[in-house]
Amino acid sequence: MATLVNDSILKNDADGPIPVSGGLGTDSYYNHSFFQKIAANVAKDMIEEAITKKLDVKFLLSSSNTIRIADLGCAVGPNTFDAMQSIVDVIKLKYQTQLPASPMPEFQVFFNDQPANDFNTLFKSMPPKREYFAAGVPGSFYGRLFPDSSLHVVYSSYALHWLSKVPEDLEDKNSPAWNRGKIHHASATEEVLRAYAGQWADDLSGFLNARAREIVPGGIVVIVTHSIPDGMEYSELANGMMYSCMASILLDIAKRGLITEEQVDAFNLPTYAASPGEFVSVVENNEYLNIVTMGESNPSPWLTDDVHVDMNEFVSHIRAAMEGMFSKHFSREIVNEMFEQLEARLSEISVEMESAYKDKIQAFYVLQRNDSG
């Protein structure tokens, strides 16, 4: 089970339809995002290297003495504060190296998430001695959020696997993509997979079009995201197994007559992990953004085979991230039972999940706006 905890399901901090649990309480995302921090740290070196190599601060600052950074899908913290401070630190170092005689620029950081995100908690928990001016930006990152050419570095971590919506075909009972007995494309029909993949590609395309306008020439976009190796099926991944588990629990509840099977068929998780091949092909359709570096990783070098996750704690994390989605479709009692049963079911298949989880399920991309002249 070692590697499972870094998976994308732990972080619902993006622009999907339901935000993570707000506030600072026991069940809140704020108190259950330690594992996301680990995942972010794994990518940190790559981010630092990309910024150091690719960001020409002299050129960027020719038009302004402020460096503007955005975290798209920031959730409520605290990981976003660490990530933003890391980026500020790297740019400062780069600046000292490239322009040792000049005064340090000022930094402005924009924290974005959907309007339903708990910005009150985010704002109250900001580091008091931060080295940047802070602003919150409510809205979907699949559309425009900022003025033309106003950002220098865009960062988005574990957010782009959240679709802007459940693919429409999945909500039509007469469509071949009606997802009978499933809550995700894992182990589902080809039509269901195609509907998910199409929605994801449309969403990423919208994201890239917006960013291409918003970043300055020479500016970069750093994306850390849940991924799947090219050629693999989602049902082979631990997450896929877990989604199938959830569907199976819900179907059992339906058999007892507490919900209908149609309710299960109609419920689908709006999340899609694309392969690097799919990602590259969407970026190639954008004429302003180029991939300057990319990579896949297994985000769990910090856990060895001897270290196992407490399944009770693990399900608490899953629940903090995903409960809101289930609660929109099922009653409180059903959701409670689903998560209670989940712990037992996952324990039964922990060996298979752990063995399925040796693959590279995190990807990292740095894009740069190419009209830097």
Place this chain on the structure above:
Amino acid sequence: MATLVNDSILKNDADGPIPVSGGLGTDSYYNHSFFQKIAANVAKDMIEEAITKKLDVKFLLSSSNTIRIADLGCAVGPNTFDAMQSIVDVIKLKYQTQLPASPMPEFQVFFNDQPANDFNTLFKSMPPKREYFAAGVPGSFYGRLFPDSSLHVVYSSYALHWLSKVPEDLEDKNSPAWNRGKIHHASATEEVLRAYAGQWADDLSGFLNARAREIVPGGIVVIVTHSIPDGMEYSELANGMMYSCMASILLDIAKRGLITEEQVDAFNLPTYAASPGEFVSVVENNEYLNIVTMGESNPSPWLTDDVHVDMNEFVSHIRAAMEGMFSKHFSREIVNEMFEQLEARLSEISVEMESAYKDKIQAFYVLQRNDSG
């Protein structure tokens, strides 16, 4: 009572220690800010005229194609949305006149208030079809909030009469400014008045120093604020009478032994209405900002002497704005009783209050950064 409702006590949307009541419920500021809207509308013509006359959009846009506007002390809406849209409209009109052949600039609006403000409500109630990119900025406007030279128009309405804190001398029982039997400087000693005036001048000075850095050369700062005619005493104003009423109710409660007199002495409302003379003298100490236009008004031409305010409704408004301050110092029961008695007490002195309220208790200032070359 007609004019009373426009007074500053109705709007606690600034950077004082306690924010207005959040959310969208019955007692919320959102649902009790109609009168502030009227006050803002009175100033609207003056704001439009100042922007039209003073803002050189061609010059401003020479360095950027984005116009950045900030509302400092925006509270939770909805008035801030109307105010920001009005400013965008005026600048657009000015732009069409001054540069008819150029494409329209983009607009970015920053909504600022203290971190404890209910930004979640603000963000969820934003106009969906707004003509600007929106961001929220948590923090005290008495300090820096934005990068150097990054704003074109700063707006602040009924916010600058809220002090950053209760003057320290008022919290020391051995100070000559210990405010025995009062909760405000109205009808208080000379030392108390001096402590309030000094804190206000320090705060405004901090506000101006920060804005002088943040606005671009040629940028303007529009301030609408509670005011007092030069030479008048605050006890002559309706608000002063109301604060004395509140103190008197609290002292009566103290006589019944439910609170101590010392608790009343130690509680002071952090609000100060400066005269135009005081305001000008603080601005004159700032080397970058000049007053380009200013005026006093009575913000209630919309109500004639025949129109009277429902006192129950009026006290609801006062309560939405001020309850938080009282609740920090007194128990829920005491605060309830104070506001319940207030309605009866104000009804008793409504004739005096109305007659006291014929004065110009709203001031309007437009400042411009003078190093526009």
